[in-house]
Amino acid sequence: MTPSVEAIYRSESRRVLATLIRVLGDFDLAEEALHEAFFVAVERWPQEGVPDNPRAWLVSTGRFKAIDRLRRQARFTPLLQEQADALEATDWSAEDVEDDRLRLIFTCCHPALAPDAQTALTLREICDLTTEEIARAFLATPATIAQRIVRAKGKIREARIPYQVPSLAELPERLDSVLRVIYLVFNEGYSASMGADLTREAFTREAIRLGRLLMELLPEPEVVGLLALMLLHESRRAARTSVSGELVLLSEQDRSLWDASLIVEGCTLVARALTTGRFGPYCLQAAIAAVHAEAPTAAETDWPQIVGLYDVLLRATPSPVIELNRAVAVAMGQGPLAGLQLVEGIFQRGELTDYHLAHSARGEFCRQLGRIEEARSAYEKALSLTQQIPEKRFLEQRLAELHLHKQ
Incomplete structure (x- = not known):
């Protein structure tokens, strides 16, 4: 071309x-x-x-x-x-072309389709992810994802599923699937599952655009919360990588690079959603992001408040990934040993053993505790599991630092 x-x-x-x-x-x-x-x-x-x-x-x-x-x-x-x-x-x-992608999302997320097919089809058709990229996100084989997509298209054709946004009466029951898919699109842009770049701005921008469209259509608290969450995460984009493209941890980011206008908009939406008293997981995650966004420095972050929000989130949506995020917040407030004990508990249940961020967190806690061999083992495991090049370089740098420490 x-x-x-x-x-x-x-x-x-x-x-x-x-x-x-x-x-x-x-x-x-x-x-x-x-x-x-x-x-x-x-x-x-x-x-x-x-x-x-x-x-x-x-x-x-x-x-x-x-x-x-x-x-x-x-x-x-x-x-x-x-x-x-x-x-x-x-x-x-x-x-009507501006609304066509929203119509397409509702078609792809029709309840006649299985949830995994809904997500795979949307990521393929809306975001142009390859079957290999979707397979990575699903921890599945490309052949399995391709079959899901083919079956989903066949179901839409055979059942004559309409290509339209549902009526207001139908919207609430269709909403969860659509919110989940929009957030998956955003996450693929915020932290790409593989490749040379940490982020894919086109994906986060599109997810936010769809979130705005959906909020205009149905300003429910969780819709508002999801948009707030995406805006607050997106506000940190410029600070998440160095000039050379290296990953920068949240605690080390230059907060002057954060987008103040997105933070103001996101925090305003969080407050709007929480005042309804009908908030759910997206609102709670947005509230956590708002606490980070409002802290002048990493040291001034209100970690007890973040841990408390994670406690509420875990009750609403039990998940080992949320537990992992809570463990990191606990470690920031109470020290690496407290965080390590929580991560070890997750592993002992047989969960997150193939999740690179869990092993990376364990490596970081062990490194801070001076348990060098355990840190090396954890970082090597994380390195073997990640397909994203900036994360690979970050882990390789951590391993090099451990080697120098040993000498």
């Missing part, structure tokens, strides 16, 4: 795909149409110039390519001719 086409593909391809799915009513046909539209763009745009509205141009081109494809195939399957005629006779609206 030429640079301009490649840039537009990165910024617009998922939006174009969402609209093509709405227009064509078929995932696979829409994906083929998307690729054909960009192929035409690669041929024409260098000579003709980029259109004023490249997204609309791509949708229109993809639509015509899909109609042509159906007509060619109609020689063997006559019903496809009717489908092509119906598509050609139907005008598509360029006015």
Whole structure:
């Protein structure tokens, strides 16, 4: 691709795909149409110039390519001719494209689909994650993820699941799945599951945009809480890596680099959600992020308040990952031994044994306690489990420091 086409593909391809799915009513046909539209763009745009509205141009081109494809195939399957005629006779609206990705999320998160299929399909279609990347997030094989996606598309087609945002009466029961998927999209951007970069700004930006759309549609406390949580995490982006791209721990970040406007907006939303008294896990996580955001320095963080919030969160949503995060907060307030004992308890139950951040935390606690061999073993285990290059370099640096300490 030429640079301009490649840039537009990165910024617009998922939006174009969402609209093509709405227009064509078929995932696979829409994906083929998307690729054909960009192929035409690669041929024409260098000579003709980029259109004023490249997204609309791509949708229109993809639509015509899909109609042509159906007509060619109609020689063997006559019903496809009717489908092509119906598509050609139907005008598509360029006015609703901003909401198409939200419509697509609700379609992918329809209760007729299994939860793991909902998430896999959304990450694939909304975010353009590869099956390998999704498999990494699910701790599954790429073949398993591919099968889930194929089955989910088939279910949508066979059950004629509508491509639309549910009515207000239906929204609440559909909300949990959508919130979960939006947060998974954000997390993949906030801390990429693999690759050369720690973050993927396009994913966090898109998740926040979807969160804003959803809050306009349904300003429930947990929707507000999720948006607040994403904004507060996103506020730290510039400080999370060094100029050379190395990972910077929260305790060592230059807080002057934090985005004050996102912090103000996030904290305001947290307060708004908590005052309803109907808050859940996203609101509580946002409240924890707000305590971090409001601390002038790492040393002035209110760790007892954070531990207390984790206690409430654990009662609402028991999870070993939340326990791990609580253990880190306990260690910050009470010392590394207290944190290590909690992490060891999680491992003894057979949980998080394949989670690199758990072994990394154990390594850090042992390092601080001067238990060098145990720290080395934990860091090596964490290193073997992570696929993210900045995290690998961080762990390798920790291991090098332990080697020097031993000498």
